[in-house]
Amino acid sequence: MNKQSLIHQIKTKKNFLCIGLDTDITKIPAHLLQTANPVLAFNKAIIDATKNYCVSYKINTAFYEAQGVLGWQTMQETLAYIPDNIFTIADAKRGDIGNTSNQYAKAFFETIPFDAVTLAPYMGTDSLAPFFTYENKWGIILALTSNAGSSDFEQQQINHNKRLFEEVIDVFSKQVDSTKLMFVVGATKPKELGEIRKRIPEYFLLVPGVGAQGGSLADVAAHGLNKDCGLLINASRSIIYASSGVDFAENAAYEAKLMADEMALLLTKYQII
Amino acid sequence: MNKQSLIHQIKTKKNFLCIGLDTDITKIPAHLLQTANPVLAFNKAIIDATKNYCVSYKINTAFYEAQGVLGWQTMQETLAYIPDNIFTIADAKRGDIGNTSNQYAKAFFETIPFDAVTLAPYMGTDSLAPFFTYENKWGIILALTSNAGSSDFEQQQINHNKRLFEEVIDVFSKQVDSTKLMFVVGATKPKELGEIRKRIPEYFLLVPGVGAQGGSLADVAAHGLNKDCGLLINASRSIIYASSGVDFAENAAYEAKLMADEMALLLTKYQII
Numbered sequence A, B: 001m002n003k004q005s006l007i008h009q010i011k012t013k014k015n016f017l018c019i020g021l022d023t024d025i026t027k028i029p030a031h032l033l034q035t036a037n038p039v040l041a042f043n044k045a046i047i048d049a050t051k052n053y054c055v056s057y058k059i060n061t062a063f064y065e066a067q068g069v070l071g072w073q074t075m076q077e078t079l080a081y082i083p084d085n086i087f088t089i090a091d092a093k094r095g096d097i098g099n100t101s102n103q104y105a106k107a108f109f110e111t112i113p114f115d116a117v118t119l120a121p122y123m124g125t126d127s128l129a130p131f132f133t134y135e136n137k138w139g140i141i142l143a144l145t146s147n148a149g150s151s152d153f154e155q156q157q158i159n160h161n162k163r164l165f166e167e168v169i170d171v172f173s174k175q176v177d178s179t180k181l182m183f184v185v186g187a188t189k190p191k192e193l194g195e196i197r198k199r200i201p202e203y204f205l206l207v208p209g210v211g212a213q214g215g216s217l218a219d220v221a222a223h224g225l226n227k228d229c230g231l232l233i234n235a236s237r238s239i240i241y242a243s244s245g246v247d248f249a250e251n252a253a254y255e256a257k258l259m260a261d262e263m264a265l266l267l268t269k270y271q272i273i
Helices: A003-013 A030-034 A038-053 A061-065 A068-081 A098-111 A125-132 A164-175 A190-199 A217-224 A248-269 B003-013 B030-034 B038-053 B061-065 B068-081 B098-111 B125-132 B164-175 B190-199 B217-224 B248-269
Strands: A017-021 A056-060 A087-094 A116-119 A138-144 A181-185 A204-207 A231-235 B017-021 B056-060 B087-094 B116-119 B138-144 B181-185 B204-207 B231-235
Touching: A003 A248, A017 A038, A017 A087, A017 A248, A030 A038, A038 A068, A038 A248, A056 A061, A056 A068, A056 A231, A061 A068, A061 A087, A061 B098, A068 B068, A068 B098, A087 A098, A098 A116, A098 A125, A098 B061, A098 B068, A116 A125, A125 A138, A125 A164, A138 A164, A138 A190, A164 A181, A164 A190, A181 A190, A190 A204, A190 A217, A204 A217, A217 A231, A217 A248, A231 A248, B003 B248, B017 B038, B017 B087, B017 B248, B030 B038, B038 B068, B038 B248, B056 B061, B056 B068, B056 B231, B061 B068, B061 B087, B087 B098, B098 B116, B098 B125, B116 B125, B125 B138, B125 B164, B138 B164, B138 B190, B164 B181, B164 B190, B181 B190, B190 B204, B190 B217, B204 B217, B217 B231, B217 B248, B231 B248
Parallel strands: A017 A056, A017 A231, A056 A087, A087 A116, A116 A138, A138 A181, A181 A204, A204 A231, B017 B056, B017 B231, B056 B087, B087 B116, B116 B138, B138 B181, B181 B204, B204 B231
Antiparallel strands: none
């Protein structure tokens, strides 16, 4: 999906919600455990129930890999089940030397054809270059994450005048434009989110950490929106595990609609729609 | 495998060679393409031919993921085919918030039971903690990699007095001892390898970049060996693609034995055996 289409989806659906399919077999409602593939049954029900209240789904590869071969099968079938007008993200945090990153790009852009994949920047620009050679595919690079450990390296001063996450943003945004590059910025740090928005006005930011991790939607919008919206806010556990009963999908839909409705108000308030 | 057993294997086999199974379907000898699973057939032949000349195999997950579900099946079957006395590494470069890293640890230590997995440090200590909760399992953290892009961030000054890769080493080695933590240090930077060896005398270093990437085995040994050896030197393409004919396995064995023989001389020269 290209940038224009993504913005069109946001303005049409009036939300910028990304739902994280971090589907943990141990948290699936008991009645689904009788089905042939409980994780797939769960994901399909969640997608059916929430697809009108979000513009993106993010599949967290770790939860699928923990199930081995079956997990990769489930990831592939889940992706295939997502409607074409929804932006799909492999939250895989990959990154390696170029020769190897070529293979990761093939895995997530061809073999399992996601729109985007999350990437770890530590190894430098050449390590991620292969992800930016595809048309209408996106790399989403970790900048400032929502966990406490972001203070260990990401927030440390580098080269005497900026923090590592700022250097990561500067170096990659110099090389790749906003039509195929986004950055991950945690919702738990609204002040820094605002500074990042000023640094890169045009780029989309993928923002995890609202919901279970404690970030506020209104704060993120106030600091992070740009003229096109420019945000994808992710919520995972607070939506998909809203209930552990037979009504799990209805409850997920309710939570997703609550967030989507709040987003519609914010998009209006900030005159984006 | 624990540290004592790894050192025992090195001293018994008289080498510290890790062979990288970066098996690319497009580079497999033509006659194998008729088999049911060419990558698995290739890997088994390489393992049969080289298992006496190495102490470790490193499976580069990207090459398997590029093949989707079949690739994960192949990765699992390849791992199962490797003899128990050989140290196995998932070269996966994973790392995420704790909740997600738990799942990656499960994937690579339980579902597919490798001895070790490579990890990306960008998100900080809490992001990798779950990998160090397993007995006799190892996390191998990226420190200074062999690619040109290591100058973008890894080699930059952080906090006014050290380089990022040195800070990564200091922060993690303070938290996890040398019985379950190694670091990745590229063979293309022998001077820095020597400095790292002085910084952390006890830790094993996984060293890629000898062979196709141009690093020298003698240089790496001179700068990187410690009293127990303390090195796993990886070669991938120079061994597994030594020939593209029907004699590919013999040629791989020849190249592996050449490296193993040189390593035996180095272990003797530096009085480790």
